[in-house]
Amino acid sequence: xxxxxxxxxxxxxxxxxxxxxxxxxxxxxxxxxxxxxxxxxxxxxxxxxxxxxxxxxxxxxxxxxxxxxxxxxxxxxxxxxxxxxxxxxxxxxxxxxxxxxxxxxxxxxxxxxxxxxxxxxxxxxxxxxxxxxxxxxxxxxxxxxxxxxxxxxxxxxxxxxxxxxxxxxxxxxxxxxxxxxxxxxxxxxxxxxxxxxxxxxxx
Numbered sequence: 001x002x003x004x005x006x007x008x009x010x011x012x013x014x015x016x017x018x019x020x021x022x023x024x025x026x027x028x029x030x031x032x033x034x035x036x037x038x039x040x041x042x043x044x045x046x047x048x049x050x051x052x053x054x055x056x057x058x059x060x061x062x063x064x065x066x067x068x069x070x071x072x073x074x075x076x077x078x079x080x081x082x083x084x085x086x087x088x089x090x091x092x093x094x095x096x097x098x099x100x101x102x103x104x105x106x107x108x109x110x111x112x113x114x115x116x117x118x119x120x121x122x123x124x125x126x127x128x129x130x131x132x133x134x135x136x137x138x139x140x141x142x143x144x145x146x147x148x149x150x151x152x153x154x155x156x157x158x159x160x161x162x163x164x165x166x167x168x169x170x171x172x173x174x175x176x177x178x179x180x181x182x183x184x185x186x187x188x189x190x191x192x193x194x195x196x197x198x199x200x201x202x203x
Contacts, residue, residue, distance in 0.1 A: 040070040041135065041166065044190040045197070049164050050074060052184070052199050053131055057160070060126045063087045064114040064134040064149070069098050071133060076104050086124055088112050114149045118156045128158040139171040146175055154179035154202065163200040168193055176200035 049071075053061075055078045066072055066087040075085050086108045089095050098109045110120050114136065121129055132153050138146040153163050163180060165172040166188075173196060177183045180200030188195055 040067060041195075042188070042191045045166055045188045045195060046071055046074050048186060048188055049133065049166055049197060050078060052162070053078070053164075055079065058130045059083045060121065060124075060129045061085050062117060062121065062129045062132045062156075064117075064132070065089055065136045066098060066109070067094055067135070069102060071135075072098065072102055072107065075133075076102075076106060079106060081106075084108055084124065084126070086110060086121065086129075088114050088117065088120060113145075115145060115152055117149075117152050121156055128161075129156050130158060130161045131164060132157055132161075133164040134172065135166050136172070138165075138167060138175060139169050146171070147178075150175040150179055154200075157202050159202055161202055163198075163202075165198045165200070166195050168195050170196050172196075173198035173200075 058079060059082065061075055061079060061083065063071055063075070063085065064087075066089055069087075072085065072087065079085060084106050085104075087098065088110045090111070090113055092111055095109050095111045098107075102109075108124055110124075112120055114134070117129070117132070121127075134149075134153075136149070138149075141149075150163075157163060163176055165176060167173070173183065173185065176198055177200070181203040182201040184199040184201070186197035186199075188197060
């Protein structure tokens with residue numbers, strides 16, 4: 001028990017010393033299946049993913065697996081003043097970090113599962129989401145979770161909205177294609193590792 005407490009305290013010290021990078025690394029070490037990468041996305045990936053969003057038509061933007069908020073501030077910088085960014089993560093370490101570091105009134109961090117996105121969006125006072133972004137590692141999620149997330153995401157997004165995914169394989173894109181009428185494909189080399197991009201449009 002004493003050894004465990006010392007281990008936890010050491011991880012906390014490392015996280016504080018390294019800032020967001022330390023928190024992200026700790027999250028990966030503790031939950032590698034859910035985080036999927038040891039390095040946050042590059043600015044090139046962020047820009048390419050968000051460039052296709054029609055921001056003047058976006059009031060509710062949802063992100064699955066925000067980690068330490070790599071996408072959060074870029075989204076908030078583009079989001080209208082009356083918009084809201086809802087981020088959903090199963091890792092309390094990330095949610096607590098985001099609550100401490102992002103004070104924007106449009107920001108809503110939620111501890112929960114993306115499978116429950118419909119209930120979460122309703123609990124936040126909305127009927128639907130305009131766009132949903134996901135960096136979740138669909139290829140390593142527990143059995144049945146990935147298809148459930150893809151189906152729930154399609155239901156929660158309004159007509160004309162989109163499901164944006166970035167991953168290191170085509171799995172998320174393949175699940176997106178099973179529900180969304182049109183899927184635009186992309187790839188970003190300037191990321192570690194390079195990643196597959198997809199935009200699933202609900203026509």
